[in-house]
Amino acid sequence: MVGLLGNKTKANHIRKLQKDDLQLTLIVGLVSITCIGVFLLPSEIRNILKVRHGVFNPIACITASFVHDNSLHLGTNLCAFLFTTLPLYLINKRINEQKYFLISLLMMFLVLPLLNYGILFYLGIYKSIEYGFGLSLVCSGLVGFTIPSLTLYFKRKLEKFNSIFFFNFYGSFHIFFD
Amino acid sequence: MVLFTFSLISYPYGSSFEFPLPVFCAILGSVSGILEIKRILNFLISSLKQSPFESILVIFTICFYLYSIINLFPSAIVLQGGIVDIISHYFGFLFGTVIFPFRYIAKSTTKLKDQITKILKGIQVIVPLPKL
Numbered sequence: 001m002v003g004l005l006g007n008k009t010k011a012n013h014i015r016k017l018q019k020d021d022l023q024l025t026l027i028v029g030l031v032s033i034t035c036i037g038v039f040l041l042p043s044e045i046r047n048i049l050k051v052r053h054g055v056f057n058p059i060a061c062i063t064a065s066f067v068h069d070n071s072l073h074l075g076t077n078l079c080a081f082l083f084t085t086l087p088l089y090l091i092n093k094r095i096n097e098q099k100y101f102l103i104s105l106l107m108m109f110l111v112l113p114l115l116n117y118g119i120l121f122y123l124g125i126y127k128s129i130e131y132g133f134g135l136s137l138v139c140s141g142l143v144g145f146t147i148p149s150l151t152l153y154f155k156r157k158l159e160k161f162n163s164i165f166f167f168n169f170y171g172s173f174h175i176f177f178d
Numbered sequence: 179m180v181l182f183t184f185s186l187i188s189y190p191y192g193s194s195f196e197f198p199l200p201v202f203c204a205i206l207g208s209v210s211g212i213l214e215i216k217r218i219l220n221f222l223i224s225s226l227k228q229s230p231f232e233s234i235l236v237i238f239t240i241c242f243y244l245y246s247i248i249n250l251f252p253s254a255i256v257l258q259g260g261i262v263d264i265i266s267h268y269f270g271f272l273f274g275t276v277i278f279p280f281r282y283i284a285k286s287t288t289k290l291k292d293q294i295t296k297i298l299k300g301i302q303v304i305v306p307l308p309k310l
Contacts, residue, residue, distance in 0.1 A: 080246060087239045094232060104277050108270075116269045132266070139246070140267040144274025146243045153236070158221055 020098045024089050027105060031066070032078055035135060038066045039074050051117045051132035061117040062110060067133040077135040084142040091149050095156050101149070108141040 038046060049063040068074035085105065092101040117132060226233040 083242055084246070087235055087242070090235055091239060104274075107277065108274070112270060112273050115273070116266050119269070120265065137266045137270045140270030141274035141277075143243060143246045144271040145277065146239060147275050148277075150236070150239065150243075154218060154221070157225075158217060 020093070020102065023102055024085070024098075027102070028082065028085055031081065031109075031135075034066045035068065035074060035078060038063075039068050039071070043069075047131070049133075051113075053131075056118070056121045058114060058118075061113045064117070064133040065109060065113055065135055065138055068135070069133075073134065077139060080139040081135055081142070084139060084146070088142060088145060088149055091153050095153055097149075097152065101145075104145060105142075108138045108145075112141050113137060 038049065046067050046069070049060060049067045051057070051060050051064045068077065089098060089101055092098050116137060120132075222233050222236065
């Protein structure tokens with residue numbers, strides 16, 4: 001009886017993990033296909049999807065993440081997106097935080113552009129440039145997400161690990177490499 | 179966290195200070211990091227034998243993090259004063275870093291009132307406010 005229950009729990013756990021994997025594959029696949037699809041559209045339509053100075057359009061804030069003007073920009077952003085999303089998902093999966101990672105990823109696509117362009121629009125910073133677009137905003141959010149993910153990973157793995165020290169160490173790397 | 183955020187924000191304006199504040203932050207961060215790096219390296223080396231995939235994954239993530247920092251915040255743009263081009267990168271980076279603590283606030287407390295009290299207590303540690 002206990003063995004049967006154990007098997008059932010294991011099966012449920014594996015099913016849950018598979019569901020999360022499928023969700024990630026769907027998100028990554030959809031983002032990549034959308035970016036490539038938008039890139040193939042005529043430039044007039046692409047310009048409508050970008051964030052423009054003078055007009056605050058919340059929908060354009062979200063669609064702007066998928067717009068790229070040249071193939072190099074698209075290629076580097078998609079590579080950066082894949083190389084940050086997949087390892088971060090696997091690390092979060094090891095510490096059973098994969099669901100939170102997926103929610104954060106969705107927030108980076110829906111909430112982050114709105115906040116970013118909203119604040120920049122409110123402060124009037126976007127007066128100097130015509131358009132705002134690209135997946136790099138989401139990529140930078142994912143790069144920022146590396147710090148807490150690794151901090152939590154090491155904190156769980158090493159009992160006496162001081163996360164504040166680790167956090168400062170990463171910050172110092174940023175300064176040195178700049 | 180405060181040190182890290184401060185060094186991030188102050189970097190483009192570093193040249194205007196007589197004492198280079200970002201360098202000070204970087205030294206402080208490095209010293210505190212070196213104190214812990216030995217433990218991390220020991221852990222990674224020991225786990226390389228037990229679970230090589232996991233260790234390689236962590237090493238790759240750290241390396242890619244450093245590589246993307248150079249690309250996301252190119253010093254040429256910052257130093258030339260064209261900060262507008264990368265201000266979104268700073269915002270995204272901070273959003274990604276700050277998003278994590280909110281999970282613990284939401285997880286540890288169930289009532290909204292408890293959450294607000296906890297946030298206010300957190301703020302009072304940094305900025306002393308009058309008693310509620």
